[in-house]
Amino acid sequence: MKPRLLLQLFEGQTGHGRRERLCAALREAVRSGQTRLGERLPSSRDLAQDLGLSRVTVEAAYGQLEAEGYLCRQVGRGSFIAIDMGAAATRATVRAAMARAVPEGTALLSRRGQRMVGTGGCAEPDRPRAFVAGSPDLQAFPTDLWRQLMQRRLRRDAAALMFYGDPQGLPALREAIARYLAQSRGVRCTAAQVLVLTSSQQALQLLASTLLDEGDAVWMEDPGYPGARTAFAAAGARLVDMALDEHGATLDPSRPRPCLVYLTPSHQFPTGRALSLERRLAFIAHARTSSAWLIEDDYDSEFLYDHLPMPALQGLDEQGRVIYIGTFSKSLFPSVRLAYMVLPEALVAPLVTARTICDGHPSQPMQAVAADFMDQGHFAAHLRLMRQLYRGRRDALLQALHTRLPWAEPLDSRGGLQMAVRLPPGSEERLTRAAAQQGIATPSLGDLYHAAPRTEGWRLGFAALTPQAIEGAVAALAALPVQDGRDA
Numbered sequence: 001m002k003p004r005l006l007l008q009l010f011e012g013q014t015g016h017g018r019r020e021r022l023c024a025a026l027r028e029a030v031r032s033g034q035t036r037l038g039e040r041l042p043s044s045r046d047l048a049q050d051l052g053l054s055r056v057t058v059e060a061a062y063g064q065l066e067a068e069g070y071l072c073r074q075v076g077r078g079s080f081i082a083i084d085m086g087a088a089a090t091r092a093t094v095r096a097a098m099a100r101a102v103p104e105g106t107a108l109l110s111r112r113g114q115r116m117v118g119t120g121g122c123a124e125p126d127r128p129r130a131f132v133a134g135s136p137d138l139q140a141f142p143t144d145l146w147r148q149l150m151q152r153r154l155r156r157d158a159a160a161l162m163f164y165g166d167p168q169g170l171p172a173l174r175e176a177i178a179r180y181l182a183q184s185r186g187v188r189c190t191a192a193q194v195l196v197l198t199s200s201q202q203a204l205q206l207l208a209s210t211l212l213d214e215g216d217a218v219w220m221e222d223p224g225y226p227g228a229r230t231a232f233a234a235a236g237a238r239l240v241d242m243a244l245d246e247h248g249a250t251l252d253p254s255r256p257r258p259c260l261v262y263l264t265p266s267h268q269f270p271t272g273r274a275l276s277l278e279r280r281l282a283f284i285a286h287a288r289t290s291s292a293w294l295i296e297d298d299y300d301s302e303f304l305y306d307h308l309p310m311p312a313l314q315g316l317d318e319q320g321r322v323i324y325i326g327t328f329s330k331s332l333f334p335s336v337r338l339a340y341m342v343l344p345e346a347l348v349a350p351l352v353t354a355r356t357i358c359d360g361h362p363s364q365p366m367q368a369v370a371a372d373f374m375d376q377g378h379f380a381a382h383l384r385l386m387r388q389l390y391r392g393r394r395d396a397l398l399q400a401l402h403t404r405l406p407w408a409e410p411l412d413s414r415g416g417l418q419m420a421v422r423l424p425p426g427s428e429e430r431l432t433r434a435a436a437q438q439g440i441a442t443p444s445l446g447d448l449y450h451a452a453p454r455t456e457g458w459r460l461g462f463a464a465l466t467p468q469a470i471e472g473a474v475a476a477l478a479a480l481p482v483q484d485g486r487d488a
Contacts, residue, residue, distance in 0.1 A: 005034065006042075010051055018053055022061040030070055030085055037084040041071070044079075116234040122201055122227050128464035130473035133418040133443045135464040136330050140389060145378060149369045161364040167356045168348075169196025169340070170367035176374040177326075177340050185301065186311030187324055189342045195351055198337040198362050200299065200327040201227050207260070207323065207341075208235035210354045211293060216259040221249045223448035223455075225269045225297065228262050241451035244268065248275035251282050258292045266301040266309045270420045270448055270459050272412025280313050287321040294322045302331050302383050303463075304415030305391040320344035328370065330417060331383060336366055386463075390417065396467035397460065400474035407482050408458070417463035420445050424482065428456035434480045440473055 009025035016024075029035050042050065044058040051058075062079050065071045072082040109117065128135035153161065168174065174191040181187035197203050204227060212218070214236040220229060222241035232239060240256055242249045248268060261283060265275035275283075287294045294313065301309040314322040324342035332338070343351055373379050397419060401408050408421040423431060428446050435442045445457030462470055 005029070006047070007051060019057050019060045019064070022051070022053065022058065023064050026061065026065055027070060030081060030083065033085060035081045037081055039081045041079045041081070112234070112236065115236060119230040119233050122230055128461075130440050130465055130469060131418075131443070131458070131460040131462065132441045132464070133459040133461040134330065135461055136333065136386070136417060137389065137464045138333055140386065141333055142378065142382065146369065146373070149372045150365065153365060153368045153372065157368065161368055163364070165361040165364045165367070167361050168352045169194060169362065170364065170371060172371040172375075173338075173367045174340075176371045178342075180374060180379070181312070181324075181326070181342065185298065185309070186315035187342055188315055189324075193342050193345060193348060195341045195343055195348070195355065196362055196367060197339045197341065197355070198359065199329065200297065200325050200339045201231065202358065203325045203339060203341050204228050204231040204295075204297075205234075206351065206354060206358060207293075207295065208232050208237065210351060212237050212259055217256040219255065219258045219261040220450075221263065221268060222450050222452040223270055223445070224262070225264060225299075226448060228295075228297065232260070232262070239450075243452045244271060244273060246273075247279045248273050249279070249283075251279065251286060253286065257290050260293050260295055261287060262295045262297065263313065264297045264299060265313045266298055267304065267414070267416055269297075269299065270418070270445060272414055272416060272420060274310055274414075275313070277310070280316055284313070284317055284319070284321065288319045292321070295325065296322055297325045299325075299327060300330055300416045303387060303390055303417060305387060305394060306414055309415075314342060320346065323347070331379070331386075332370065332373075336370065338362055338366060338370055390463045393462045393465060393467060393470060394419065396470045397462045397474070400471050404474050404478040408477075411455075411457070418443075418459045418461040420457060420459050422455055422457045425456060427482065428458070431477075431480055431482070432458070435477060438476045438480075440476055442477075 006025060006029065009028055010022055013021035013024045026041075041047070041062075044055050044062060047053075048055040048058045062071060062073060066073050066079075066082075070081070070083060071079050073079045128138070171191065173196055174194040177194050177196075178187075178189050178191045181189065195203075197206070208231045212232065212235045216237050217240050218232045218237040219240050219242050220232070222243055229239060237260075238256070240258065242251070242255075244250065248265065249263060263275065263283065265280060267274065283294060286292070294317070296313045298312060301312075312324060314324040321344065323344065325339070326342075327339035328336050329339065341351070373382075394413060394415075398410060398413055401410060401421065405421075407424055411420040411422060413419050422445075428444065432442050432444065442458040442460065445459055446454050449455060465473070
């Protein structure tokens with residue numbers, strides 16, 4: 001390599017120290033094809049003199065480039081270019097062409113991967129605002145108390161909490177969950193049946209991957225929770241829709257024999273109906289005779305305002321066919337990343353093993369603080385306060401709808417963090433676009449219907465909004481044109 005060329009390349013480098021500039025100059029010479037494979041470089045002594053550098057700097061640069069694979073150094077012989085970038089680029093081009101020359105229609109993803117991506121995934125709101133569905137009021141959470149409990153735990157058990165945890169969940173939290181569910185929901189279980197997870201969506205994904213084979217039938221409420229539909233569809237299940245009536249999800253034995261039946265019996269998502277006792281017993285009986293598993297997603301039973309929720313479906317099950325799912329995302333806060341399943345005893349060991357393949361265990365410190373929060377009575381007190389707060393906001397939304405939006409008919413308002421409302425036929429898409437222009441989110445109700453006749457409407461989240469914010473957002477909706485201008 002000519003010293004003048006290397007000097008030009010060296011002087012063209014800016015920033016960093018001299019060693020880094022020399023390395024960059026030599027790399028550029030190799031990459032630009034101004035060197036050839038096996039070409040001998042100047043000795044470190046000569047190059048140092050040509051560039052006005054110390055020999056130590058040149059030796060350090062040569063050593064760095066040798067480690068990177070650009071140079072080969074031989075004692076007594078010198079330093080040589082060890083790579084032909086042009087040839088390497090040619091080989092890469094050939095490999096790329098070969099990779100492209102796959103049979104037409106061949107996908108980059110597996111069939112399972114294509115199904116998973118094809119579902120569109122699950123997205124949560126990045127912040128609470130009118131009328132994002134399902135968001136709790138984070139301003140009302142006792143963050144100072146939570147911080148104190150966290151600091152106390154870390155002072156006492158920091159080393160243990162920083163290590164890997166039990167894949168089934170922290171025993172103290174599983175004990176607290178079992179006690180809470182027995183007292184509040186009539187769930188019959190021990191801590192040994194509780195599996196702590198990061199989210200209810202992870203629970204659904206875990207059940208789909210362990211209990212379903214390709215083509216297995218899964219009965220789904222229609223309309224129903226899209227996260228469950230996504231998890232089961234991604235597993236290759238055949239989804240069979242169950243229409244709703246005044247008693248909740250309908251049971252038709254003529255449907256294909258199910259492997260799983262997914263239900264939200266205490267507060268049906270999204271209509272708010274409760275599954276009647278007669279229908280609950282019928283589903284349990286059918287699960288027993290068909291060897292199916294019933295998944296009870298009890299996603300927001302903590303927040304029923306006008307009466308107590310019916311006891312959990314799991315408490316009626318004598319045969320161990322019900323899998324109960326709950327979450328702390330709404331009762332505490334979303335980023336706590338804690339949920340749980342109560343499993344029939346036969347499923348505990350297999351599901352715990354399968355869980356280790358997914359992520360090992362939830363955060364140890366979060367589990368420990370949640371256990372203390374429950375054991376010391378703070379959880380029950382927090383739920384009482386939130387029920388009172390959310391009931392007032394539910395009432396504010398009902399009053400605002402009645403006063404300003406007579407064309408938005410509430411379907412059920414017994415509880416939850418959102419309210420489903422029916423809109424005039426043919427208006428949902430247009431009104432949703434108009435609301436978005438006002439900065440108001442109006443999650444679709446109609447999109448949750450599949451085989452059943454579609455009801456156009458919205459799911460209006462109210463729990464994270466003050467009564468004043470609710471009134472203001474409804475007033476903005478009241479200004480929307482209900483009738484299509486073309487039909488006026």
